[in-house]
Amino acid sequence: MLFDRIVRPAMYRLAYHDPEVVHERTVTLLSRAGTALRPSPGCTRTDDPATVLGLTFPNRIGLAAGMDKNGRALHAWPALGFGFVEVGTVTRHPQPGNPKPRLYSLPATDAVINRMGFNNDGAQALADRLAAHGKPAVPLGISIGKSKVTPLDEAVEDYRFSLRALHPFADYFAINVSSPNTPGLRALQDKAALAELLAELRKTGAELGGDTPLLVKVAPDLTDDALAELLEVCLDHGVAGIIATNTTLSRDGIAPAEAALAAEAGGLSGRPLTQRSAEVVRFVHEKTGGKLPIIGVGGILGPDDARRMLDAGASLVQIYTGFALHGPGLVRLVGRGLASR
Numbered sequence: 001m002l003f004d005r006i007v008r009p010a011m012y013r014l015a016y017h018d019p020e021v022v023h024e025r026t027v028t029l030l031s032r033a034g035t036a037l038r039p040s041p042g043c044t045r046t047d048d049p050a051t052v053l054g055l056t057f058p059n060r061i062g063l064a065a066g067m068d069k070n071g072r073a074l075h076a077w078p079a080l081g082f083g084f085v086e087v088g089t090v091t092r093h094p095q096p097g098n099p100k101p102r103l104y105s106l107p108a109t110d111a112v113i114n115r116m117g118f119n120n121d122g123a124q125a126l127a128d129r130l131a132a133h134g135k136p137a138v139p140l141g142i143s144i145g146k147s148k149v150t151p152l153d154e155a156v157e158d159y160r161f162s163l164r165a166l167h168p169f170a171d172y173f174a175i176n177v178s179s180p181n182t183p184g185l186r187a188l189q190d191k192a193a194l195a196e197l198l199a200e201l202r203k204t205g206a207e208l209g210g211d212t213p214l215l216v217k218v219a220p221d222l223t224d225d226a227l228a229e230l231l232e233v234c235l236d237h238g239v240a241g242i243i244a245t246n247t248t249l250s251r252d253g254i255a256p257a258e259a260a261l262a263a264e265a266g267g268l269s270g271r272p273l274t275q276r277s278a279e280v281v282r283f284v285h286e287k288t289g290g291k292l293p294i295i296g297v298g299g300i301l302g303p304d305d306a307r308r309m310l311d312a313g314a315s316l317v318q319i320y321t322g323f324a325l326h327g328p329g330l331v332r333l334v335g336r337g338l339a340s341r
Helices: 002-014 019-036 123-133 152-166 185-189 191-207 224-236 256-263 271-287 303-312 321-326 329-339
Strands: 050-052 055-057 061-063 084-090 103-106 111-114 140-144 172-176 214-218 241-244 267-270 294-297 316-319
Touching: 002 019, 019 103, 061 329, 084 123, 084 172, 103 256, 111 271, 111 321, 123 152, 140 152, 152 172, 152 185, 152 191, 172 191, 185 191, 191 214, 191 224, 214 224, 224 271, 241 271, 267 271, 267 321, 271 294, 271 303, 294 303, 303 316, 303 329, 316 321, 316 329, 321 329
Parallel strands: 061 084, 061 316, 084 140, 140 172, 172 214, 214 241, 241 294, 294 316
Antiparallel strands: 050 055, 103 111, 111 267
């Protein structure tokens, strides 16, 4: 309540109501706080251990990719209550992303529209930062994607480069083939393209001498048939799990007061995605017979949303838009709700 009524309005006023400036200032502040912040069980972080993907998570709530793309504030997130952190999406080549403005806050809808376009410092820069400053005190996922300058038929090598550079640091990799903001990227969800990509990444992982779990992040806009085909490929190629879902191109659920923003290009996240993400999680769980662990993400703005994700078949959940709109108190609220489940 304090964050919604006082803190967030003040942050936006100071940033001239530019959500990307608010985002950047938040990550900068947390990066400077760094290791000065300490997880405090019973105060911020909820201890509710879970073993998934062969990893032990102190609780089931993760920070979704996109908030800390370049891993600048890795040591701060556990202190805010997160049981794991996913950084990225990073690409082989550093890239500025799409032209600004590219991030829109929809508070009446409890949502965000973004067309960031994988703005990041590059996979090698993230590897150098991790080598210099170390990993967080919780499991670390790294989301990797295709550089915009890389032709689609050369995408595999982009992913392989990032996998090689970051392999010493990742507890799991998220293979992002579902962002709507890189032209042609979602074509990599097609059966043949995905099969080639996963086969090469599995081969590269084996060559590196490790068995780091590979998870595929899927779009909420796939038809049931397309999603079933994707899951078949994932099972055939030894994928360790699924992240469901990315942002949506749909504009259903936007509040009338913010209807004008529906024309903005990009992916929609937040409350309009709550039901669809849970539906995709349930479909994945049922279609695979529970063989693939699922990280549920999309529209989690309270403990009831998180519980529905777990009831649908997710093993873990992630938060991004809810954190951006409602602050760190949401993490504790959701954590306590899941711990008492």
